[in-house]
Amino acid sequence: MLENSSIGVYAIDRLALGMLGAVIIMVLCNRLAALVYVYAFQSLLLAAIAFFASSGLHAHHLIWMVYLIIIVKVLGIPYMLLRLIDTLTIKREVEPYVKWPISLLAASGLVILAYYIQRDILELHEGVVFNHCLSTSLAVILIGLFLMITRKKAITQMVGLLTMENGVFLGAIVLTSGMPMVIELGMSFDVLVGILIMGVFTFRIKETFASIDTSKLNSLRG
Amino acid sequence: MGSKESFILMNLLLLLGTFSGLILRGSPRICSYVSSAFTALAAVCGLFLSGNILSTGKAFSFNLPGLIPWVDFAFFLDNVAAFFLLIISLLTLAISIYSIGYNEEHYHKRDVGLLCIGINLFILSMIGVVTANSAMIFLIFWETMTLVSYFLVVYEYEKEESVSAGFIYILMAHAGTAFILTAFLLLYRHSGSLDFTAFRTSAGDLPGGLKDLLFVFFFIGFGIKAGIVPLHIWLPKAHPAAPSNVSALMSGVMIKVAVYGLIRMVMDVLGGGSMWWGGVILVVASVSAVFGILYALVENDIKKLLAYSSIENIGIILMGVGASMVFSSVGLHGPALIALTAGLLHALNHALFKGLLFLSAGSVVYSSHARNIEELGGLIKKMPWTALFFLTGAVSICGLPPFNGFVSEWFTFQGLLMGFGALEGGSKVFLPMVAIVLCLSSALAAACFVKAFGITFLAMPRSEHARHALEVPLFMRLGMGILAVLCLLLGVLPQYILGPIGNVASTLIHAEVYVGINGVSSDLFTLAPLKLNLSSFSPQGVFLLLLTLMGGLLLILGIPYKKTVLGETWGCGIPALLPKMEYTATAFSKPFMIIFRDIYDITEDVEKIASPTPLQPHFVRITRYRASVGHIFDRYFYELILQAVMAVSSRMQVIQTGSMHLYLLYIFVTLIVLLFWAR
Numbered sequence: 001m002l003e004n005s006s007i008g009v010y011a012i013d014r015l016a017l018g019m020l021g022a023v024i025i026m027v028l029c030n031r032l033a034a035l036v037y038v039y040a041f042q043s044l045l046l047a048a049i050a051f052f053a054s055s056g057l058h059a060h061h062l063i064w065m066v067y068l069i070i071i072v073k074v075l076g077i078p079y080m081l082l083r084l085i086d087t088l089t090i091k092r093e094v095e096p097y098v099k100w101p102i103s104l105l106a107a108s109g110l111v112i113l114a115y116y117i118q119r120d121i122l123e124l125h126e127g128v129v130f131n132h133c134l135s136t137s138l139a140v141i142l143i144g145l146f147l148m149i150t151r152k153k154a155i156t157q158m159v160g161l162l163t164m165e166n167g168v169f170l171g172a173i174v175l176t177s178g179m180p181m182v183i184e185l186g187m188s189f190d191v192l193v194g195i196l197i198m199g200v201f202t203f204r205i206k207e208t209f210a211s212i213d214t215s216k217l218n219s220l221r222g
Numbered sequence: 223m224g225s226k227e228s229f230i231l232m233n234l235l236l237l238l239g240t241f242s243g244l245i246l247r248g249s250p251r252i253c254s255y256v257s258s259a260f261t262a263l264a265a266v267c268g269l270f271l272s273g274n275i276l277s278t279g280k281a282f283s284f285n286l287p288g289l290i291p292w293v294d295f296a297f298f299l300d301n302v303a304a305f306f307l308l309i310i311s312l313l314t315l316a317i318s319i320y321s322i323g324y325n326e327e328h329y330h331k332r333d334v335g336l337l338c339i340g341i342n343l344f345i346l347s348m349i350g351v352v353t354a355n356s357a358m359i360f361l362i363f364w365e366t367m368t369l370v371s372y373f374l375v376v377y378e379y380e381k382e383e384s385v386s387a388g389f390i391y392i393l394m395a396h397a398g399t400a401f402i403l404t405a406f407l408l409l410y411r412h413s414g415s416l417d418f419t420a421f422r423t424s425a426g427d428l429p430g431g432l433k434d435l436l437f438v439f440f441f442i443g444f445g446i447k448a449g450i451v452p453l454h455i456w457l458p459k460a461h462p463a464a465p466s467n468v469s470a471l472m473s474g475v476m477i478k479v480a481v482y483g484l485i486r487m488v489m490d491v492l493g494g495g496s497m498w499w500g501g502v503i504l505v506v507a508s509v510s511a512v513f514g515i516l517y518a519l520v521e522n523d524i525k526k527l528l529a530y531s532s533i534e535n536i537g538i539i540l541m542g543v544g545a546s547m548v549f550s551s552v553g554l555h556g557p558a559l560i561a562l563t564a565g566l567l568h569a570l571n572h573a574l575f576k577g578l579l580f581l582s583a584g585s586v587v588y589s590s591h592a593r594n595i596e597e598l599g600g601l602i603k604k605m606p607w608t609a610l611f612f613l614t615g616a617v618s619i620c621g622l623p624p625f626n627g628f629v630s631e632w633f634t635f636q637g638l639l640m641g642f643g644a645l646e647g648g649s650k651v652f653l654p655m656v657a658i659v660l661c662l663s664s665a666l667a668a669a670c671f672v673k674a675f676g677i678t679f680l681a682m683p684r685s686e687h688a689r690h691a692l693e694v695p696l697f698m699r700l701g702m703g704i705l706a707v708l709c710l711l712l713g714v715l716p717q718y719i720l721g722p723i724g725n726v727a728s729t730l731i732h733a734e735v736y737v738g739i740n741g742v743s744s745d746l747f748t749l750a751p752l753k754l755n756l757s758s759f760s761p762q763g764v765f766l767l768l769l770t771l772m773g774g775l776l777l778i779l780g781i782p783y784k785k786t787v788l789g790e791t792w793g794c795g796i797p798a799l800l801p802k803m804e805y806t807a808t809a810f811s812k813p814f815m816i817i818f819r820d821i822y823d824i825t826e827d828v829e830k831i832a833s834p835t836p837l838q839p840h841f842v843r844i845t846r847y848r849a850s851v852g853h854i855f856d857r858y859f860y861e862l863i864l865q866a867v868m869a870v871s872s873r874m875q876v877i878q879t880g881s882m883h884l885y886l887l888y889i890f891v892t893l894i895v896l897l898f899w900a901r
Contacts, residue, residue, distance in 0.1 A: 097883065117897050145893070149886045157882075218880030 008052040015049045016136040016170060020111065023143045023163055027107045028100060032092050035159050036081045039166075043073035046166050053173050061181050062173070068188050069169075077162065077195055084155060084199055088206050095152040095213070103150060107143050114139035133174040140167030154202045154212040158195065165191050225282040225299070228271040233349070235264035239342035247335030254325040257338035261318035261345065268311030268349070275304035276722040283355065296417065298355035302490065305566065305726045306352040306482045309573045312708065313474045314345050320581050320701025321467045323694060327588055328465075332377070337465065340374045344471060348479050357406040357416040364402070364483075368395040368447075371476060374468040375460045387459035394446050394456040401443030402483070405436050409491075421491045433492060437499050440487045441506075447480035449533050450540065451510040452855040457533060458517070462525035462593070466584020469525060473532045474577035478569050481539055489547065489562075489730045497649065500547030504656050507544050511537030511663040513855075516818055519670045520811045520851050523593050524583045527674055528576065531619065534663055535572040538634060539565050541656055545637045548649060550731045557644050561637030562727035563720065568630035570719070571618070571712060575627060578705035579615035582608050585698055586678060589691040595674065595807050600683040604691045609679045611702040616671040618709045621664050624765035626712035631664060636757065669814065677807040684801045714765045808849070815849070823852035 022042035029035040047069040054062035085092060096103065118135040144163035147156065169187070172179055179187075202212055209216045223231075239260030246253035275282065279301060286295035299307070321341065325334050347370055350363030372395070376388040410416055412432070413424035428436070442453070449457035457477075461469050488499070514533030521527040542565020549558035585608045586601060587593055602609040618625035621632075638660065641653025683689040693699075712719060793799045815822055831844040877888070 113894070113897075117901055142890075142893075145886065145890050149883050149890055152883075214882045217882055220880060 008055060011052045012049050012174065013132050015045050015052070016133045016174070018045045019049075019166065019170060020132075020136045020139055023140050023167075024104070024107055026147060026159070026163065027103050027143065029094060032085050032094060032153070032155055033082060035094060035156065036078050036085070039081075039159050039162060040074050040078040042163070042166055043069060043078075046169055047074060049170065050173055061184075064181070065173075065184050065188075068184070072188055072192055073162070073166070076192070080195060080199060081155060081158065084202060088155075088202065088212055094156055096150050097152065098150040103146075106146060110142040110146060111135075111139045114142060134171065137167045137171035137174070140164070140170065152213050152215050154198070154205055154214050157214060158198050158202070161198075162191065162195070223270070225271055225274055225280070226284060228267045228274070229282075229284055229297070229299070229353075232264045232267035232271060233346065235260050235267060236342050236346040236349075239264065240339050240346070243335045243338030243342060247333060250325070250329045250334035253335050253338060254322055254329075257335075257342065258318045258322045258325075261321075261338075261342055262315055264345070265311045265315035265318060268307055268314065271299070272304040272308040272311060275299055276301055276308065276725075279725060293358050294356060294417075295359055296355040297353040297359075298418070299353050300729060301722065301726045302482075302486060302729055303352045305570075305723065306478060307349060309478055309570055310345065310348055310352070310475050312570075313471065313573055313577045313705075316577060316701045316704040317341075317467050317470055317581070318701075319704070320470075320584075320698050323697035323699075323701070324465070324467050324584060324588060326695065337374070337377060337468075340370055340377070341468065341471070344370045344374060344468070344476075348475060351479050352482050355418050357410065357418070357421070360418075360483075361399070361403060361406065365399060367476065367479070368392065368399065371460075371464075371468070371472060374472075375464045377465055377468070378463070381463070383459075384463040387456075387463040391456040391460035394453065398443045398446030398453075401439045401446075405439035405443065405487070408432065408436060408439075418486075418491060422493070425492050428492075433495055434499075436492060437488055437495055440484060440492075441502070444480045444484040444487070445506070448477045448484065448536050448540075449480075449510075450506050450536060451513045451533060452859050454510070454514070454533050455853075455856065455860065458521075458526050458529040461529040461532065462523060466525070466580055466587060469529075469584065470577045470580035473529060473580055474573040477532060477536055478539075478573055481536070481543070481569055485543055485562075485730055489543075489550075490732075493732060494547055494550050497548055497551040500544045500549075500551060501649070501652070503540055503544030503547060504652070507537045507540035508656050508659040509537070510534065510540070512659055512666075513821070515663045515666040515670060516814070516821060517851070517853070519666055519673070519814050520822065522595050522807045524586065524595050524598075524674060524678060525580070525593055527595075527670065528579050528583055531579075531667065531670065532572075532576055534667060535568070535576065535619070537663070538631065538660065539568045539572065541565070541660060542568060542634050542637055545634075545641065545653060545656070546727070546731065548641070548653065549644065552645070554644050555731060557637060557640040558731050559724065559727050560633065560640065562730060563723050564630055564633035564637045566723050566726060567633060567716070567720070568627075570723075571626040571630045571709075574705050574708050574712065575615045575618035575625075578611060578702055578709060579619065581698070581702045581705065582612035582615060585694040585702065586612075586691075588694055588698070590687040592685065592687040595677045597685040598678045598683070598688045599681050599685075599801065599804065600679070600688060601691055602679040604683075604688075605679075605693045607693060607699045608702070609675075611699075611706045612679065613675055614706040614709055616675045618713070620668040620671050622668075624710065624713045624761065624768055626709050626716070629713060629716045629761060631660070632759065634660060666814070673807055673810045677805070677810065681804050682799070682801045684804065714761055716761055815851070821854065823854050823857065825850050825852065 019042050022038055022045065026035055026038050026042075029038060047066050050062050050065045050069060054060055054066065098106070115135045118138060141164045144160045144165075144167060146160075147163060148160035151157065151160065165187075172187075205214070205217070206212050239257045242260060243253060243257040246256060281298065281300035283299070284297040286297075318341075321338075325337065328334050328337065344367065347363045347366035351360060351367060354360040354363055369392075372388055372392045375391055376384050378384045406416070409421050409424075412428060413420045415421075425433075446453045446456075461473050464472060488494070511534045514530050514535075514537060518527045518530035518534065521530055542561045542563075546558045546562035546565065549555070549561060585605065586598065589605060590598060590601070592598055614625065618627040621627040635657055638653045638657035642650055645653065683691075791799060793803075796803075815824060827846075827848040829846040829848075830842045831846070832842055
């Protein structure tokens with residue numbers, strides 16, 4: 001473990017809070033494209049965290065993760081999503097089930113829940129120097145799931161899932177100071193393939209229902 | 223070349239076969255030749271490796287560290303694994319040569335590359351299963367084996383039959399894996415490691431109830447893959463649906479891999495158990511043997527017939543295994559050794575002759591494009607080699623000397639009958655009764671294969687397909703020829719393989735003390751179990767006797783000197799004999815259908831169509847007879863399960879609203895509740 005005052009640890013902690021901020025902005029986003037841009041920004045923050053972790057936590061292979069995150073999550077996936085939005089949607093607004101104020105309230109509730117749940121774990125492991133990272137990662141995961149539940153369009157659900165993925169990455173980096181390379185690669189690949197498949201399915205949903213509103217899928221029920 | 227090098231080389235060659243299939247997909251001929259050549263070379267390596275370990279008895283372990291973190295790729299080849307590797311390699315060699323010819327059927331129709339990739343991966347995964355030394359690796363290869371074989375079953379995906387067979391197969395296979403996985407996890411909780419060595423050391427102090435539970439789970443899990451009745455329903459559907467070379471692999475080898483799993487886990491790792499374990503296996507084995515062959519007997523699809531007969535043979539193999547477990551549970555290591563040797567020998571023999579039969583059936587299908595034997599006939603004149611090979615396989619599987627089936631069935635009888643002298647109480651009678659069941663199923667097997675051979679190859683062709691059939695290419699004949707020669711060799715000279723198999727059996731029942739006795743006493747000419755003077759026979763003597771008898775008969779009848787005179791067959795005065803007048807397969811099996819009426823669950827339907835003119839309503843012009851055989855296990859076992867599942871599902875439908883968001887909400891709520899609960 002490294003000393004508390006290290007600049008890297010400080011940076012990681014603040015950047016993690018930045019990721020939490022990004023996900024709360026996502027809750028407030030009104031346009032689909034904006035949602036994707038915020039996601040890209042959040043991924044950039046994640047890349048920065050991986051960068052600081054690679055030097056600060058002596059997990060040098062994480063530097064490859066930085067490149068991977070930038071290529072896949074900051075550039076690749078947002079590009080694909082923006083193209084999907086361009087080709088598929090006429091109304092480019094996020095259509096929520098739950099209105100903005102209530103969403104925001106729920107999101108803050110989830111943040112509190114995340115901090116509450118993590119409290120004991122932090123007490124258990126005294127060596128852990130990150131004040132916010134674990135709670136933030138859990139909060140990002142929970143809010144990502146919340147986004148998936150309360151937004152109607154297939155694309156918003158993809159973004160929600162990706163946000164959860166970012167939260168998982170954050171947790172993995174700070175908890176384990178970098179997983180073995182195989183697993184990191186596997187996770188990135190997983191995300192990429194997942195997005196490809198979801199993209200194809202979104203096209204199919206559009207073809208079948210003339211819309212990407214997933215609330216219409218219940219007519220499939222046998 | 224040491225064991226380690228040949229092990230690595232074998233796997234590398236199989237991987238090369240896989241990749242060459244992938245790269246050369248564009249040109250099917252080159253792809254088929256190159257990939258099959260790699261497979262054959264790998265098989266030679268496997269033969270070398272298994273021969274090395276079986277003859278020296280030196281176990282060898284191999285670790286591939288660091289490939290995936292926390293998962294140790296640990297392999298271990300003792301003589302048990304080597305014996306099953308021998309089975310795999312022998313069949314692989316023959317099948318890879320056969321495939322070079324057989325694949326021609328698929329040139330430019332289907333993707334031959336995919337077939338090559340599938341076969342190589344399939345063999346690789348089976349080798350992985352028998353050599354794995356940790357539960358994790360075992361399961362990885364086990365699942366790869368299931369998935370790859372699934373894709374091979376649905377290779378002819380445009381056929382409805384293949385797809386539905388594949389579905390049932392993968393469903394049953396995964397149910398089996400669930401049982402195996404559960405058993406492994408239970409063992410893991412007890413031993414704290416996924417290593418088989420750790421399982422073995424901790425198995426001694428398992429509580430009795432848990433041990434029994436583990437046995438049941440392993441038996442169900444591996445039994446599904448082995449095709450025991452009543453868990454067999456996938457087997458007669460999936461094995462015939464695959465291309466014939468894959469059918470041979472699945473029926474010849476894959477179900478043996480399941481037997482390997484069963485004996486490795488139950489006899490070696492758990493170290494045997496109470497007597498009822500063996501009893502359960504014997505009962506299930508008897509049921510499998512009889513039902514398997516009964517269904518084979520009324521089947522007219524040649525590949526389905528062979529698949530059902532595999533169920534019978536798995537029954538015979540398990541009879542040996544079960545009897546051995548009964549004996550070793552009461553400390554009778556000698557008879558246990560004999561029974562297990564018999565079971566293992568039959569596993570090897572069944573791989574050879576069932577492989578041979580599937581390959582020759584594949585040849586028949588290859589040149590006639592008909593699987594229903596009612597459409598065949600007269601093929602012995604068009605395809606003499608294939609007919610010879612099929613006959614060899616059929617005689618072996620019926621357990622007639624001088625072929626290999628006789629030796630292993632004879633030993634199985636010896637093992638079972640020994641129970642009368644050696645055991646006390648109820649099992650004194652029980653084991654000989656299993657032997658009686660074995661008698662019944664052997665007799666039925668003979669009837670079944672008389673039908674299969676007679677209707678397919680003799681008399682006149684019954685359809686255009688059969689009339690235009692041609693002998694198959696050289697490579698296919700070569701592949702079948704290897705297996706046919708091996709069937710004869712193991713029937714005439716079983717002494718050479720019995721010694722190593724005896725060692726394998728003594729490793730399994732932990733009877734190291736008895737290695738010196740070696741179970742089977744065999745000098746050059748006679749085989750006798752345990753030197754008990756109970757019974758003995760001389761395979762070479764039988765062979766020579768038969769040879770002399772045949773030669774003598776030919777001489778006495780003067781056949782070599784007679785000129786062949788061709789003449790008309792006398793047709794009772796009817797001018798022309800038509801194929802329609804021939805004996806049919808359905809008619810052949812009709813007496814058995816009548817005798818075993820209650821088991822077959824037959825629905826018969828006779829339809830008489832009278833003459834259309836109103837004046838002659840009582841003159842029947844056309845009579846149609848339809849009979850179909852139902853499967854009592856479908857009706858009394860699977861129907862009930864299906865009903866239960868449907869009943870539960872209709873209740874569950876309340877929460878299935880079809881709204882994705884609601885489903886996500888379920889997950890969300892569950893997550894939060896669990897987070898609170900686990901805090």
